[in-house]
Amino acid sequence: MWLFDFLRNNLRFLSAGALLHFSSCPGQTFFISIFAAEIMAEFALTDGEWGALYAFATTVSALALFWAGALTDWFRVRSLALIVMPGLALTCVAMSLNRSSVGLILIVLLLRFLGQGMMFQLAATAMARWFVGRRGLALSISALGFAFGQALYPMIFAALLDHLYWRSLWYIAALTVLATFPLIFWLLAAERTPASHFEVEDSSGMDRRHWTRNEVLRSPIFWMLLPMLIGPPAWGTSLFFQQVHIAETKGWPLVQYLSLVPVMTAIAVVVSLSCGGFIDKFGSGRVMQFFLVPWLLAFIVLHQAESLVGALVSFCLFGVATGLQSTLITAFWAEYFGTRHIGAIKGASTSIMVLGSALGPGITGLLIDQGYDFPSQMIAIAAYFFVAGLLVWIVVARSKHRLLRSA
Incomplete structure (x- = not known):
């Protein structure tokens, strides 16, 4: 019953967060990579050249987000959405x-900065600031928008690509963003006052204080967590960026391979909602210690998979992994470092993840x-997650006493 009360009382704000997540999809790798073959053919690029172009544009967008992320500490989400979404x-x-x-580089840069970067920043920062006692649950629910987009966009646009010119589909993508914009703008008309304008003791972090971005960046905790921050976006993005290549290498029809994405999304939704409850009950640090295990297992299984059945198992594990990721990291920053400067801190961490x-x-x-x-690279990727997971375990174990002092 309490869940329905929570949804009813906060539906406006949760819906805004979910729609912001959903509307970020045209800037996400799983969408852009649908057109990889067409883009490489159009501009005469190899896999390596296209990957390098994408890496350069995304890196620049990450550097921009490092500074732009702090804007969410000073401006309302509604005001920023008025610029970001039309852009x-x-x-x-x-x-x-x-x-x-040259135009392709600039366009990919803007897609990554506005879509993957700022749209996610607006949604996640708003949820972390607006909710305290049910922060994990709020983050989980708002992240459902991204989950649905990840399920729908690849299947729909891959199917449309068989019938329409690839450039025409980008007009449709623009329309999907514009279609949600008026509703988001209306939902945010009654936006809550950002908590950074007030002293909120219950939302302080370790040592019972609110950490600034510079203090976080000087902390050994942040740097030991760096491999954890980089790993899922680096190799999870590669999973979607190379989806055409994977299907060709494994000998699987692309549409059938992409049909596994909704399965992954369904599992991610269930895990995300469950994760929010676990975070609220046990704390984000305890959940974080197990965060990278499904990533490790998923890449091992996909490496070994010889049929779509094996791929299905790996996508189930990827669903667990992405379900945890959608909620856990933002909740961790808020719990361990406080919420007053959460926009700047989240912007810094998101820029590293975009990198x-x-x-x-x-x-x-x-x-x-x-x-x-x-597929042959996946064992090395699994080894990466093993090492990064050990570092996470050490950080949480060593920091627990500082968090307890803040309670």
Whole structure:
């Protein structure tokens, strides 16, 4: 009963967060990569060159997000959405019209900055600031928008690609962003006053204080968690960026391979909602210690998979992994470092994650050009997650007493 009361009382704000997540999809790798073959053919790019271009554009967007993320500490989500969402729609239109390689770099940069970067920043920061006691649950519910987008966009646009010119589909992508914009703007008309304007003791972090971004960046905790921040976006992005390559290498029909994405999404939704409850009950640190295990297992299974049944098992594990990711990291920053400067802190961590999403496609694309197909790279990726997971375990174990003092 309490869940229905929570949803009823906060439906307006949760819906805004979910729609912001959903509307970020045209800037996400799983969407852009649908057109990888067409873009490479149009601009005469190899896998490595396309990956390098994508990595460069995403890296620049990450650097921009490092500073732009702090805007959410000073401006309302509604005001920022008024700029970000039309900008994302216009960038989609630019993709449909562009004929220049230089223009392609700029367009990918803007798609990544506005879509993957700022849209996510607006949604996640708002949930972390607006909710305290049920922060994990609020983050989980708002992240459902991204989950549904991840399930729907690849299947729908991959099917449309068989019947429509690829450039025409970017007009449709622009329309999907514009279609949600008026509703989001209306939902945010009654936006809550940002908590950063007040002293909120219950939302302080370790040592019973609110950490600034510079203090977080100087903390050994942040740097020991760096491999954890980079890993999922780097190799998870590569999973979608190389989806056409994976299907070709494994000998699987692309549409059938992409049909596994909704299964992953369904599991991610269940895990995300469950994760929010576990975070609220046990704390984000305890859940964080197990965060990278499904990533490790998923890449091992997909490496070994010889049929779509094996791929299905791996996508179930990827669903668990992405379900945890959608909620856990933002909740961790808020719990361990406080909420007063959560926009700047989240912006810094998101910029690093965006940087990771640049490194993955670049590295995997170059290795493919050198003769190492992506499935053969997956054992090394699993080893990466093992090492990163050990570091997470050490950090949480060593920091627990500082968090207890804050309670």
